[in-house]
Amino acid sequence: MYKSFSPDEDNESGFIAPAMIPVFAYAFKEALIGMAVVNQQGDILEVNEVLCRMLGYTRRELLGMNKDDIAYAAVGTEDWVSRWKELAATKRLQMEKRFRHKDGHWVWTMLNVSLLPGTDGSFVYYVQLQDLTGRKAMEEKLERSRQELGPLFEYNPDIVCIVDMQGHIVSINSTMRQVTGYETDELAGHPCKRFIFPGDLETAAELFEAAKNGRTRTGEFNVSRKDGSWITVEVNTLPIQVGSRVEGIYAIAKDVTRRRETEERLRTSEKLSAVGQLAAGVAHEIRNPLTALKGFTQFLQSGAEGKQEYYEIMMSELNRIDLILSELLMLAKPKASEFAWLNPELVIRHVLALLEAQAILKNVEFLTNVDGSLSGMMGAENQLKQLFVNLLKNAIEAMPDGGLITIRLQEQADKRICFAIADQGSGIPQDLIDKIGVPFYTTKDQGSGLGMMVSRKIVEEHKGILQIESVMGEGTTVYVRLPINRESGEMEEKRK
Structure with missing residues (x-):
């Protein structure tokens, strides 16, 4: 019989009552994420259907495997090996980890491992795998876009500023540095409204609110330069969308002071x-x-x-x-x-x-x-x-x-x-x-x-x-x- 482990409990408490074992088995089977039970040697003792679909194997195929048969083990995975060995002491493991699909491609997951001690001093590992493939693909796409669009951002002849959903400046390009006199680290993390003329705050707020709701808007307001002077800019705000969610705002502006x-x-x-x-x-x-x-x-x-x-x-x-x-x-x-x-x-x-x-x-x-x-x-x-x-x-x-x-x-x-x-x-x-x-x-x-x-x-x-x-x-x-x-x-x- 196994008992549940909590770091706030001593080793004599938290046993799974016999009446709860069917409940535990049902939850394991019907969970919406991949579930597995692995012994101290890494042999897979049990899996649920979600994990089988995630990795493309049948239950019988997985029960005959060791965790290392499907875990990503390329150069630089020493941290994975050492942390698994330390599980007996740490009792918990959480990390992003890749596992091999039956057809050969790698599946990114969020791995959570808990120690489940037994009454005889032995223990097994209770493993949860959440599929991160979609998120990782999006992150890789964003990174490629960043690398491809980075020069367009940095050397754009227009002023370009990236703002987060709370209205704080994340990054600025070289044109904005040149026009305003500020360096990136002098603006990053500061709220935009600090640099906008008080009488124009309502106009600016409408532009940013529209972008937060997935719409583009154009407007005009005055912003301060580092030397204390003001310039008039014509601003176009665009939403930065990750999937269906807006994660930030592009503010693209032209200095129209002379005009x-x-x-x-x-x-x-x-x-x-x-x-x-x-x-x-x-x-x-x-x-x-x-x-x-x-x-x-x-x-x-x-x-x-x-x-x-x-x-x-x-x-x-x-x-x-x-x-x-x-x-x-x-x-x-x-x-x-x-x-x-x-x-x-x-x-x-x-x-x-x-x-x-x-x-x-x-x-x-x-x-x-x-x-x-x-x-x-x-x-x-x-x-x-x-x-x-x-x-x-x-x-x-x-x-x-x-x-x-x-x-x-x-x-x-x-x-x-x-x-x-x-x-x-x-x-x-x-x-x-x-x-x-x-x-x-x-x-x-x-x-x-x-x-x-x-x-x-x-x-x-x-x-x-x-x-x-x-x-x-x-x-x-x-x-x-x-x-x-x-x-x-x-x-x-x-x-x-």
């Missing part, structure tokens, strides 16, 4: 260009109320009656001057893109006030139609005003002989506000519409092409859509569809 700075300079240049072109109209617009104010002042000096009515007219003219100058400064002033809730109709009316003088000079009339009540929307006010100044200026310039520009605002079922700006110009050929927005491409004699490029960029930053429809001889309509909430626009992009 963003160039775009901002182009945008500022276009703003100043627009301001310069509006100057004549604004001067005309301001001169009119100033002339009126001068006249009323002289009239009041003469002692005229009904002064209260004149004061109201004068305040109205002063408020108009203040509005025009405020809008001009709003357009010209370099300002960070701060998103806030806006009244879309009010944005258009402010822009029209700024352009009204230029429209009068060009014999152009504005007609605004608002379909029903509009919801407020999330946007950057200075950017949106620049966008509509650009589009309305284009519409004015498309009608050198004057005409009507119709601005229609409509809230759509997909929670977007649609701004439609239609002119009565000569139209744009269909083959040229796709080129509009390309830097330095323009259909105007004295244009730069940067205005529409900046306009498209503003719409993209608002997660919106800009479309142009034109009929030769009838005119052009520009549709700008902006999400009421910028987050809803991001969700729409994800679905696409």
